[in-house]
Amino acid sequence: MLIQWFPGHMAKAKRQMEENIKRVDSLIYVLDARAPFSCINPEFDNLIRVKPTLYVINKSDLVEKGAVELWLSHFRSQGMRALAISSTIGKDASKVLTALREINSEKLERNRLKGVIYALKAMVIGMPNTGKSTLINALCRGKKTVTGDKPGVTKGEQWVRLDGGISLLDTPGTLCHSMKSEEAGLHLAFIGAVRDAVVDTTELSLELIGFLRESRPGTLLARYGAEEKGTNLEMLESIAGKRGLIRKGGEVDLDKAALALIDDFRKLRLGKIILEMPTDEY
Ligand SMILES: Nc1nc2c(ncn2[C@@H]2O[C@H](COP(=O)(O)OP(=O)(O)O)[C@@H](O)[C@H]2O)c(=O)[nH]1
Ligand SMILES: [Mg+2]
Numbered sequence: 001m002l003i004q005w006f007p008g009h010m011a012k013a014k015r016q017m018e019e020n021i022k023r024v025d026s027l028i029y030v031l032d033a034r035a036p037f038s039c040i041n042p043e044f045d046n047l048i049r050v051k052p053t054l055y056v057i058n059k060s061d062l063v064e065k066g067a068v069e070l071w072l073s074h075f076r077s078q079g080m081r082a083l084a085i086s087s088t089i090g091k092d093a094s095k096v097l098t099a100l101r102e103i104n105s106e107k108l109e110r111n112r113l114k115g116v117i118y119a120l121k122a123m124v125i126g127m128p129n130t131g132k133s134t135l136i137n138a139l140c141r142g143k144k145t146v147t148g149d150k151p152g153v154t155k156g157e158q159w160v161r162l163d164g165g166i167s168l169l170d171t172p173g174t175l176c177h178s179m180k181s182e183e184a185g186l187h188l189a190f191i192g193a194v195r196d197a198v199v200d201t202t203e204l205s206l207e208l209i210g211f212l213r214e215s216r217p218g219t220l221l222a223r224y225g226a227e228e229k230g231t232n233l234e235m236l237e238s239i240a241g242k243r244g245l246i247r248k249g250g251e252v253d254l255d256k257a258a259l260a261l262i263d264d265f266r267k268l269r270l271g272k273i274i275l276e277m278p279t280d281e282y
Contacts, residue, residue: 001207003185005198006177013172020123020169025104027053030126030135032191033063035275036071038184039127043176052103055082056096058131061089063274074278087131093138097166119165127193128173136160136170187275192266205258206232208265219270
């Protein structure tokens with residue numbers, strides 16, 4: 001199943017980011033822990049090339065700790081500065097600021113020696129739904145100072161000034177013109193980075209069933225009591241039956257079963273499931 005979605009507002013957001021890159025010291029690149037590789041957008045390459053980048057594996061609470069550790073060491077072995085957090089948990093987000101100061105330490109020190117208090121500026125980028133805004137909100141702890149009406153800062157992009165002299169620029173999530181691979185497109189759709197309305201959810205659920213049967217055998221049986229046999233479509237029918245999702249004529253309601261399955265995956269009701277692990281290729 002090929003996923004393709006690059007609406008006009010993303011093209012516009014991308015142009016704005018390319019414009020705003022000049023105004024920031026570094027980038028905070030937010031990835032979803034369930035699909036860290038697929039969340040790396042080749043269209044951001046021209047941004048990361050010019051500014052030091054901090055990779056933040058967000059939503060770590062949705063995957064096993066060991067898996068996150070493997071991704072961190074994988075990224076670090078490639079010379080990327082990376083850390084893992086959950087923006088929705090406690091003070092986890094503040095680790096990002098510490099790391100941001102670290103990667104800009106030379107600049108901060110140079111300014112300090114000149115007697116200048118330098119205010120760091122960072123642009124927060126990432127695929128849609130990776131938690132960029134949640135991270136920023138966690139960092140400003142409710143005392144958000146949005147200065148969105150500056151010239152050149154249009155709707156959809158917002159500067160937020162934090163205590164301690166750091167300003168962050170929130171950006172709208174951006175996908176790519178064409179997905180890195182069919183698999184990457186699917187993973188992004190599973191984690192909700194692609195708007196559900198533009199995807200055939202029944203077909204997407206069949207892909208998810210396929211993934212689970214192969215990578216996590218026993219998951220569907222445990223959750224729905226559905227024997228893992230036959231085609232993926234037969235499994236979806238079986239899930240619909242087990243959940244009592246029946247239409248008026250007595251037919252199973254595949255659409256509802258598909259939505260239920262995808263929702264169960266996203267809400268952790270199938271357990272903590274990472275979609276991709278580091279390989280030699282990436
Ligand atoms: N479980 C979990 N959910 C998160 C985390 N960070 C963000 N979310 C959720 O992910 C969804 C998208 O977050 P949002 O900040 O709007 O993403 P954005 O599109 O990148 O700005 C929201 O429902 C958040 O509550 C996290 O660390 N863990
Ligand atoms: Mg946002």
